[in-house]
Amino acid sequence: MNQDGFEILAELRRKAPRLPRLVALMAYVAANDRDRASAAGFDG
Numbered sequence: 591m592n593q594d595g596f597e598i599l600a601e602l603r604r605k606a607p608r609l610p611r612l613v614a615l616m617a618y619v620a621a622n623d624r625d626r627a628s629a630a631g632f633d634g
Contacts, residue, residue: 596630603631 602609611633
């Protein structure tokens with residue numbers, strides 16, 4: 591299984607939508623990373 595954090599969280603949100611708040615921390619951020627993190631289910 592080669593999944594990144596975005597894919598893993600999206601899968602977890604589908605299976606258990608009532609997870610605690612999760613925040614994405616990144617060392618390098620591209621312009622579209624905020625939208626990608628939000629779409630995957632990160633809260634901030």
